[in-house]
Amino acid sequence: MAGLVPILLALLLAPLLLGVINRTKAFFAGRQGAPVWQPYHDLRRLLGKGAVYSRTTTWVFVAGPVVGLASVLAALSLLPLGGQPAFLSFTGDLVLMVCLLGLMRFVTVLAALDTGSSFEGMGASREVTFSALAEPPLFLALAILARKTGSLSLTGILGAIDHGLWLQAGPMLLLVATALFVIFLAENARIPVDDPNTHLELTMIHEVMVLDHSGPDFAMILYGAALKLWLLGALVVGILVPAGSPWYVGWPAAVGGLVLVAVLTGVVESTIARLRMHKVPQLLVGSLILALLAMVLGAR
C-alpha cells in the first residue's frame, strides 16, 4: 500500500503549494501576505457554501468540475514520488497521464462554453490553443527520458534517474527539466503565460473559464488546479532530485523539492512580466527547442 502514500501526500499538501507561491510573491512585493494555509481555508469555506447557477447552463456545467477533479485524481494514481513507485504503473502509463490531463481540460472548456458567456468562450479558446501547443514538448520531454532510462512507465523512468545518470547525462536532464518547468508554468496558468491575479476578464485564460462556478463546484476546480500543479511539479522534481534513496529520504526530499518549485514559481511570477498573448506560442516552441536540444545531447 506504499503506492497510496504519493496520492495521500498530494491530496494533503497540494493546496500548500499555492500558499507558498502566494507567500513568495508577497515577500517580493514587500507585503506580509496571507498565511501559507490560506488555500485550505478558502477550500473549506467554499465547500461550506451553497451554489448559484446560470440559467443557461445544463448538466455539462455541473459535470465539468466533477469530471475534471476525477481526471486529475486518476492521473495522480499514476504519479511516482521520491523515486518510489506509483499506485498504478504499467508500460505506457505516461500517455494515459497526459491524456487524462487533456480530458480535464476538455470538460473544463465544455463547462465554460455551457455558460454562453463571451468571456468564458474567450478563455476556453485561449486554453485549448496554448495547451495544444504545450502537448508536443511535453511528450518529447517524456520520450527523451524514456529513451535515456530505457523504461516506458513513469515509475520506471523517474526511478531510473539516479546519481549515476546525473553524472552521465546531467546537462541533458537539466534541459529536459527546464523544458518541463516551462510547460508546468503554461499548463498551470502561471506568469508568463497567464496571470492568476489579474482582475480583468479580457486578459485571463484559466480564471475566466471558471467565472460562473461557485460553492463546492468552485472548490473542486481550485483543488483540481492545485493537484495539477503538484502533478506537473512532481515531474520536474522527479528529474531534479535523483532517485535511489530509501522512502524516508525520497518522499521528504520530493515534498521539499516541490516546495522549492513553488518558491521558484513565485520568484518567476514576481520578476517576469506576463507575455503578450501572441508571444505565448513562441515560449512554448522555445520549450520544444530546449527539449530537442536535450534529445541531441542525449543521442550520444
Add this chain to the structure above:
Amino acid sequence: MTAASLILATVALPLLGGILGRLLGFHSWLARWTAGLAGAAGGLAGLALAGELLWQGGRAAFEWPWFDTGYTLALAVDPLSAFFLLPISLLSAVTAVYGASYLGASHGGGHSPAAGSPHGADPVNPANVGLFAGFLQAGMALVLLAQDGLGFLVAWEVMSLAAFFIIALDDAQAENRAAAWIYLVASHIGAAFLLFFFLYLGMRAGDFSFEALAGLALSDRARRALTLAAVIGFGAKAGFVPLHVWLPDAHPAAPSHISALMSGAMTKTGIYGLLRALTLVGLPGRPAAAALIGLGLVSGILGIVMANAQRDLKRLLAYSTVENLGIVALGLGVGLWGAATGQTVVAVLGLAGALVHVLNHALAKGLLFLAAGVLVQATGTRQLDRLGGLLKRMPGVAGSALTGAVAIAGLPPLNGFLGEFLIFLAAFTGLVSRHGESTVPLTLAIMGLALIGGLAAACFARVFGIAFLGEPRTAEAAEAAPPEAPMALAMALLAVGCVVALLGVAWSLPVLGRVVTTVLRLNPLEIELELLKAGVLLRAVIAGGGLLVVLAGFLAVVRHQLLAGREVGETPTWDCGYAAPTPRMSYTGSSFAQPLNDLFGAVRGGGEERPRLAGLFPATARFASRPGDACVERFYEPVFRRVETFFQSWRWVQSGRVQAYVLYIALTLLFLLGWNLW
C-alpha cells in the same frame, strides 16, 4: 447459415433492397423502409460473417462460374477483409435505418447549403438515394470480398460510382455539381493508378487472382513503383493529403447518413486496399515506411488544422476524417518501419494501433455525421455559428454526440484513445530500443501525434460546445425539434458501440493477430504474444478509465450531499454587469477557433477581407474571412488552370463543321493504314 450464404446475403440484400425500393418509388415510406431494412439486414449478415471469420479464423469462399465466359466469380473472406467488413457492415446497417427515417422527414438529403437559402427546387427522391446507397453498400462489401484483381477493380468502380451518383443527386445546386465533379476526377485519378497496379501485376503473372499475384517475384524497382501506385491510388480514396480535396466538398453535398457511410466506411476501403496491396507486393523498406509516417503526419496535422478553421459542420467533419486517416497512416508507417528494421514489437503495435483506429474512427465519425444530419434537419443550416443551446432541445442526441466527440478527440476513457495509445506505444517502444536510425522518424511521430491530439481536443470541444451548449444563436436553433425515434436509436446504437468497442478491443486484441499475420508474415505465435501483452496494457488503461468513472461518480455524490439543504440560486450568466446581453453576443465558433487559425494561417489557406479604416470617424466597414484549403489554392487551382489554358488553345480542333470531322476520320484511317503497312 453457411459462410457462402452469408457472403451472398451481404452483397445481394442491399442491392435487391435498393432496386426493389426504387421500383416502389411511388410510395415514399415503402420505398425508404424496403431499402433501409434490406441494407440493415445485409449489414447484419456482414457482421455475422466478419465476426465468425475473426474469432474462428480460416477462410470462407463463394465461387460462381460467371455464365460461360471462363471467368469464375470468386468471393472470399480472409481475416484481413473480415476485419474491415466489421466497421463497414456495422455502419451500413446503422445508417440504413437512420436513412430510412431521415430521408422521409427531409424530403431529400443534402439540401440546406447555407443558412437562409431556400431548399432545392426539385427535391431528391428518397428512392434514388436508397438505390445508390444499396449499390454503395454492396460495392464496399464486394471490394472487401473480391479475390482477384479484375473483380476488385470492378467492385471499386461500383463503389466509387454509387457514391458519385448520390453526391450528384441534388444537382439543382451548383456547389453539389462541382462537388460531384471533383469527387469523380479525384476518384478516377486514383483508379488510374490502381489500374496500372493490377494490370502490371496481372500481365506479369498471367492471371489476376490474388494468390497468383502474391506469388510473383518482383524486382526492387518494380516493387517500389507498385507501392507508390498503391499509395496514390488507395490514398486518394482514404483522403491522404494532398489527395483529400474531394472529401470536404463531397460530404456536405451527400445526405448525412451517406456522408457517415462515406467518411466512416468508404475511406477505410483505401486503407484495406493499401494493406491488401502490401500482401501482394511485399512490405516496403525503410524509405517508404518513413515516407508513410511523413504522409500520416502531414495529413493528420493539416487535416485537423483545416477542420478547426471550418464553419460548415459537415466540412469540418470531413477534414477531421482526413486527420484520422492520417493517424491511421501514421500507425501503418510506424508499423512498417518496425517491420523494416526488424523490431517485431513496433511492427505489431503500430499495425494493431492503425487497425484499432480504423474501427474506432468508423464508429465515432459515423455517429458525428448522423448527429450533424439531425442538426441540419432540425435547424436547416450546417453553419456551426448559427446553432447553440441544442442540448436542452435534444438531450439524447447531445449525449450521443458528446460520446462521439470525446471518442474522436482520442480522450480517455473512450475507445478513440486506445488506437492512439497503441501507436504511441509502438513509437515509444521503438525509441527506447535505441535503434539509432529510428530516433528521428519515431520522435517526429510522437510529437506529431501529440500535436494532433491537442488540436483534435480543441476542435471537438468547439464543435460540441458551440452547437449544443450556451444559448441558441438563431430562432431556428431555439425551436429545433428532436429527431424521430429511428434516428435517435441509430445514434444511441453507435454511442453504445463506442463503449462496446472500448471493451471489445481491450479484451480481444489477440484476434487481430490473424489480421496482422496476413500483412506482416511473421511468426503468428510471436505476433499473438505481442498482442496479448498489449491487451494487458489496454486493460490497464481501461482500469485507469474505470478509476476515473468511479471517482467522478463518488465526487458527484459528494457534491450532491454537500448541496442538499443549502441555498442553490439561479441567475443569468456573469456578463460584467452589462444589462442587455443577447444570444448573438455569445462567443462564436469562429472566434473560438481564431487563435489557432492565426497561428496556422500560413499552412491552412483561406483569406480575409479587411476594411481599411481611415480618419477619426471611419465609414461603415465590413470584415469577412473565409476558410480555405492550402492544397487547393496553391497546387490544384494553378495546375488545373494551366491544364485548362492548354486545352483551350486546342479548341479550334472542335470546329463544329462536319467537313472537318470527315477530314479527321479520313486522316485517322490513313494513319492506321500506314501503321498497318509499316
